[in-house]
Amino acid sequence: xxxxxxxxxxxxxxxxxxxxxxxxxxxxxxxxxxxxxxxxxxxxxxxxxxxxxxxxxxxxxxxxxxxxxxxxxxxxxxxxxxxxxxxxxxxxxxxxxxxxxxxxxxxxxxxxxxxxxx
Amino acid sequence: xxxxxxxxxxxxxxxxxxxxxxxxxxxxxxxxxxxxxxxxxxxxxxxxxxxxxxxxxxxxxxxxxxxxxxxxxxxxxxxxxxxxxxxxxxxxxxxxxxxxxxxxxxxxxxxxxxxxxxxxxxxxxxxxxxxxxxxxxxxxxxxxxxxxxxxxxxxxxxxxxxxxxxxxxxxxxxxxxxxxxxxxxxxxxxxxxxxxxxxxxxxxxxxxxxxxxxxxxxxxxxxxxxxxxxxxxxxxxxxxxxxxxxxxxxxxxxxxxxxxxxxxxxxxxxxxxxxxxxxxxxxxxxxxxxxxxxxxxxxxxxxxxxxxxxxxxxxxxxxxxxxxxxxxxxxxxxxxxxxxxxxxxxxxxxxxxxxxxxxxxxxxxxxxxxxxxxxxxxxxxxxxxxxxxxxxxxxxxxxxxxxxxxxxxxxxxxxxxxxxxxxxxxxxxxxxxxxxxxxxxxxxxxxxxxxxxxxxxxxxxxxxxxxxxxxxxxxxxxxxxxxxxxxxxxxxxxxxxxxxxxxxxxxxxxxxxxxxxxxxxxxxxxxxxxxxxxxxxxxxxxxxxxxxxxxxxxxxxxxxxxxxxxxxxxxxxxxxxxxxxxxxxxxxxxxxxxxxxxxxxxxxxxxxxxxxxxxxxxxxxxxxxxxxxxxxxxxxxxxxxxxxxxxxxxxxxxxxxxxxxxxxxxxxxxxxxxxxxxxxxxxxxxxxxxxxxxxxxxxxxxxxxxxxxxxxxxxxxxxxxxxxxxxxxxxxxxxxxxxxxxxxxxxxxxxxxxxxxxxxxxxxx
Numbered sequence: 083x084x085x086x087x088x089x090x091x092x093x094x095x096x097x098x099x100x101x102x103x104x105x106x107x108x109x110x111x112x113x114x115x116x117x118x119x120x121x122x123x124x125x126x127x128x129x130x131x132x133x134x135x136x137x138x139x140x141x142x143x144x145x146x147x148x149x150x151x152x153x154x155x156x157x158x159x160x161x162x163x164x165x166x167x168x169x170x171x172x173x174x175x176x177x178x179x180x181x182x183x184x185x186x187x188x189x190x191x192x193x194x195x196x197x198x199x200x
Numbered sequence: 201x202x203x204x205x206x207x208x209x210x211x212x213x214x215x216x217x218x219x220x221x222x223x224x225x226x227x228x229x230x231x232x233x234x235x236x237x238x239x240x241x242x243x244x245x246x247x248x249x250x251x252x253x254x255x256x257x258x259x260x261x262x263x264x265x266x267x268x269x270x271x272x273x274x275x276x277x278x279x280x281x282x283x284x285x286x287x288x289x290x291x292x293x294x295x296x297x298x299x300x301x302x303x304x305x306x307x308x309x310x311x312x313x314x315x316x317x318x319x320x321x322x323x324x325x326x327x328x329x330x331x332x333x334x335x336x337x338x339x340x341x342x343x344x345x346x347x348x349x350x351x352x353x354x355x356x357x358x359x360x361x362x363x364x365x366x367x368x369x370x371x372x373x374x375x376x377x378x379x380x381x382x383x384x385x386x387x388x389x390x391x392x393x394x395x396x397x398x399x400x401x402x403x404x405x406x407x408x409x410x411x412x413x414x415x416x417x418x419x420x421x422x423x424x425x426x427x428x429x430x431x432x433x434x435x436x437x438x439x440x441x442x443x444x445x446x447x448x449x450x451x452x453x454x455x456x457x458x459x460x461x462x463x464x465x466x467x468x469x470x471x472x473x474x475x476x477x478x479x480x481x482x483x484x485x486x487x488x489x490x491x492x493x494x495x496x497x498x499x500x501x502x503x504x505x506x507x508x509x510x511x512x513x514x515x516x517x518x519x520x521x522x523x524x525x526x527x528x529x530x531x532x533x534x535x536x537x538x539x540x541x542x543x544x545x546x547x548x549x550x551x552x553x554x555x556x557x558x559x560x561x562x563x564x565x566x567x568x569x570x571x572x573x574x575x576x577x578x579x580x581x582x583x584x585x586x587x588x589x590x591x592x593x594x595x596x597x598x599x600x601x602x603x604x605x606x607x608x609x610x611x612x613x614x615x616x617x618x619x620x621x622x623x624x625x626x627x628x629x630x631x632x633x634x635x636x637x638x639x640x641x642x643x644x645x646x647x648x649x650x651x652x653x654x655x656x657x658x659x660x661x662x663x664x665x666x667x668x669x670x671x672x673x674x675x676x677x678x679x680x681x682x683x684x685x686x687x688x689x690x691x692x693x694x695x696x697x698x699x700x701x702x703x704x705x706x707x708x709x710x711x712x713x714x715x716x717x718x719x720x721x722x723x724x725x726x727x728x729x730x731x732x733x734x735x736x737x738x739x740x741x742x743x744x745x746x747x748x749x750x751x752x753x754x755x756x757x758x759x760x761x762x763x764x765x766x767x768x769x770x771x772x773x774x775x776x777x778x779x780x781x782x783x784x785x786x787x788x789x790x791x792x793x794x795x796x797x798x799x800x801x802x803x804x805x806x807x808x809x810x811x812x813x814x815x816x817x818x819x820x821x822x823x824x825x826x827x828x829x830x831x832x833x834x835x836x837x838x839x840x841x842x843x844x845x846x847x848x849x850x851x852x853x854x855x856x857x858x859x860x861x862x863x864x865x866x867x868x869x870x871x872x873x874x875x876x877x878x879x880x881x882x883x884x885x886x887x888x889x890x891x892x893x894x895x896x897x898x899x900x901x902x903x904x905x906x907x908x909x910x911x912x913x914x915x916x917x918x919x920x921x922x923x924x925x926x927x928x929x930x931x932x933x934x935x936x937x938x939x940x941x942x943x944x945x946x947x948x949x950x951x952x953x954x955x956x957x958x959x960x961x962x963x964x965x
């Protein structure tokens with residue numbers, strides 16, 4: 083990938099919804115606006131997602147157990163939602179980024195697959 | 201006025217379930233590493249300016265969600281505080297008082313995130329969003345058993361907290377429906393929390409009542425004094441809740457009982473607050489990590505209980521005195537009342553100001569009783585069109601389009617359509633904060649300039665329709681009254697004066713500009729006086745024509761005579777007031793000219809400053825440049841007038857002395873007139889509090905007058921002393937200081953009277 087291709091690739095991402103995983107396990111989901119050579123990323127209309135706290139997990143677990151005891155099912159799985167909040171325009175510094183994901187609709191991914199084929 | 205900019209965040213991110221995330225870390229990293237240092241790939245509409253506003257993630261100063269090293273999730277987000285724990289009665293008292301401080305800090309303009317929302321108790325009630333009011337309790341999300349134990353926390357404190365939140369909701373709802381300035385006056389941001397707005401008010405009252413009766417049932421288990429203190433807070437909260445719930449319904453009820461009760465509890469609240477024991481761990485700024493917020497984390501705002509109570513007291517008092525505004529007695533009186541109430545120092549809180557805005561006009565009705573059209577007609581009848589056929593024309597009565605009365609009605613409808621809103625806005629703009637009032641008036645001035653021209657067209661058409669008899673001037677020319685445009689011009693001149701005088705209040709002018717600005721004020725006043733004379737001439741002429749009919753003792757003629765006399769009286773009253781302003785401005789102008797001439801007037805700009813007198817003049821005249829009438833004074837003429845070129849010190853001194861004594865007389869006459877036009881003298885004063893405020897304001901002006909005459913005398917003596925010493929080369933032995941806004945020697949905001957005193961050391965050159 084030369085500089086020209088790199089720029090083209092990054093430009094193709096602009097405006098798309100991107101999930102940036104930070105080193106502290108938080109996930110930032112927003113519209114990709116800008117980046118530079120240090121991989122600093124600016125996202126607009128961002129939501130912060132955080133893994134549920136241990137006490138929330140415990141609460142859910144107790145609840146699930148209570149329900150289990152009532153319904154006597156064996157299942158030990160339960161679901162806890164990640165907590166999210168709107169935080170707007172953010173810049174995630176490159177050194178704090180663990181992982182970057184692009185949100186795609188199945189249609190988009192199909193188009194990409196077909197384009198990749200020679 | 202522009203609608204307030206309310207920042208509304210989307211509640212939830214909307215995404216379709218079928219979205220698939222694809223890991224692009226490697227591709228992205230590889231691509232970005234190919235970029236040169238300083239090279240950016242960005243959205244073409246995304247600017248560096250915007251980028252500066254971005255919050256930096258993982259920076260403790262910017263990122264409210266950042267957890268410091270060693271902080272784990274549980275400590276950071278949950279706080280170790282247990283909201284179900286038992287509290288001593290003293291502690292409940294402490295929490296209640298701290299909550300009240302936070303509530304008032306929010307009223308004062310601090311964001312909820314730094315005040316009310318720092319309480320872990322409130323956080324527990326509000327998040328997750330309760331589906332029913334029973335859901336909002338301190339034991340969430342654990343089992344809801346034993347919900348009412350311990351009762352002191354789960355009944356008493358919960359009732360207090362819920363009612364407090366609902367109080368905030370009432371205030372929030374009122375303020376957001378009116379014009380206010382986000383972050384200047386108030387922060388409406390809710391951070392994706394709801395203030396229980398969907399729940400009916402009855403529940404809150406019942407809960408408070410239950411808490412009160414529970415408290416009464418407790419025997420000696422609670423210290424009597426503490427019990428009484430908690431009771432007093434619950435009672436206060438109930439009445440405050442009811443008062444805010446009443447909101448604009450006060451137009452119907454005219455009841456101030458709730459606010460009066462709140463006011464009566466103040467002493468008890470102050471007395472008993474030392475009994476409380478604070479529970480600082482039940483408040484935390486960390487809750488900001490859970491709030492939807494686009495701003496960096498900020499510290500908790502702390503205000504003292506005394507400050508909070510002082511604010512609350514003013515709010516209640518203003519709300520009570522507001523009642524005096526509601527009784528409609530014509531536009532002139534309404535303006536005097538509104539302006540006086542809103543000029544109180546400190547300015548009434550944003551809730552009160554929003555409430556007044558709604559009351560002034562809501563659903564095209566003024567004070568809930570007078571239609572906007574009637575309001576405008578009352579104003580015209582008061583000033584320029586007493587008992588005129590123009591205001592009587594009505595399309596319901598004359599339906600033939602060729603009838604002049606039908607056409608008059610058509611034209612007048614057009615006038616109302618165009619003028620009603622701007623006219624009502626001149627009242628509403630008084631409800632903004634002081635800086636914004638001036639700014640808004642600067643903008644509306646241009647609008648009124650256009651309106652005046654439109655009114656002139658209407659006047660010309662109406663004149664032929666109602667065949668107005670012309671007035672013959674001495675040189676034989678005929679002239680017409682132009683009532684509508686005359687009135688618009690009168691409004692505009694009022695606004696000119698307001699802009700200049702608010703300029704003094706807002707400390708806009710530097711000391712070296714004061715001679716010029718006071719000259720300009722007097723110039724506007726004399727223009728205005730000339731204009732009022734013109735209006736008067738036409739009303740007097742109408743009155744003369746009416747005399748013959750009056751001799752016949754026709755009922756109509758008698759009525760017309762009365763309303764003509766009323767208008768003349770109002771014009772006289774306005775004249776007195778403007779003469780008072782004019783004379784005082786002339787006196788201060790002359791005084792400042794002398795100080796400037798002898799180089800004892802302090803200056804704000806240094807000798808090397810880029811600013812010059814001409815540039816400053818241009819800047820000050822900026823709001824007036826686009827205005828066609830009154831014409832802008834050319835700089836050269838302004839300079840000559842402002843420095844009283846060609847007049848000797850003696851003449852200037854004489855001018856100052858004469859003007860200040862005239863000013864004192866005119867202000868005394870103004871004071872004697874009182875703020876309101878009274879229909880009959882015997883009538884009891886329906887607005888005693890506002891009347892008192894208004895009189896205080898005039899008395900302060902008179903105090904400033906006396907201060908000015910002393911200053912003039914001091915200058916006179918010093919100049920005489922210098923003259924007799926036959927040594928004109930020495931400077932004048934005086935020191936001058938300009939009292940700042942708010943200082944004791946600044947008797948009145950609008951009148952900057954210099955402090956002139958003998959220098960300690962004689963300045964020998």
